[in-house]
Amino acid sequence: MIDRIISFLREKPRKIVLTSHRNPDGDAIGSALGLAHYLHSQSYSVDIVFPNPPSIPLQGSIGYSSDFVHVFSSDPSKSEEIFQRADVLFSLDYNVASRVGADMQSMISGFLGKKIMIDHHESPDTTFDLVFSMTSKSSTCEMVYDLIERDGGNIDLACADNLLMGLITDTGSFRFPITSDRTMYIAGKLIEAGAIPHVIHDRLFDNNPKSRLMIWGRALSNLIITDDGFASIVYLKQSDLSELKYQPGDTEGLVNQGLGVTGVLISIFIREDADSKMKLSFRSKGEVDVNKYARENWEGGGHKNASGGLSNMNITETIEKFKSTYKEALLDD
């Protein structure tokens, strides 16, 4: 499939638009900026449209402030113009149009040119023309590296820094089970190309607003461990978020903390958003499959060890439902 994507791009000059999912994370931002930097070096015309802005630390990614980067929620008319002009659309780090959010979804589903997906999530949609989808990959950034390697081009510092960022964020700094020898090989090649791991780490993880620490403190003081010791629950109410001056991105990674308690195999983080809907994140260890669990119980999904979902119940009811259902995920072992 990589070869088909490359030969399609090389057939004739293309106007390319790169997109990622809503609330873009390090892998979404890194794969889009990394691929854009590479394609620019190969003289392609490339724009990026993100559905909404990422967290403040991710806005410091190399190239994020360039004039080829657009944010749909900030400037829908400019973004629409870019979609109309483009003849190739890349969906990076998502595999179904709805993941860009309700306001931008029609731009993806109604796109008239060629649609190319590069993604590592489960259950890819069938409406794309060229699909490079592998759930065994640590990150979309790893797959973008595969593409560039096959294309034979040179990786500059800006590209390397962004791709390494996606590897670092999607593998939890290389500690999740999805980390493979190939992941580490690629990390080595990106360092060779100029990326510096501690610089990326400082920018992303040691660059937080005070609100983030205050919010983590509140959430962790709400920690519940179930009686059997296998599940952990942390939650934040809308009143906590407004009191502590929540900024987008402040709760990113919080769900991993619950998994750090000895014996815990599955963790949930519940955040009450302004519309009173509950946004859920799940993490698990080993064979405990939170992708399946989230699909079956919480209108969600994702990866085997990391997934998300939604709840229309209040926080107390959501916690009760989790307590009465999480054993399904354990029993699948």
Ligand SMILES: [Mn+2]
């Ligand atoms: Mn990813």
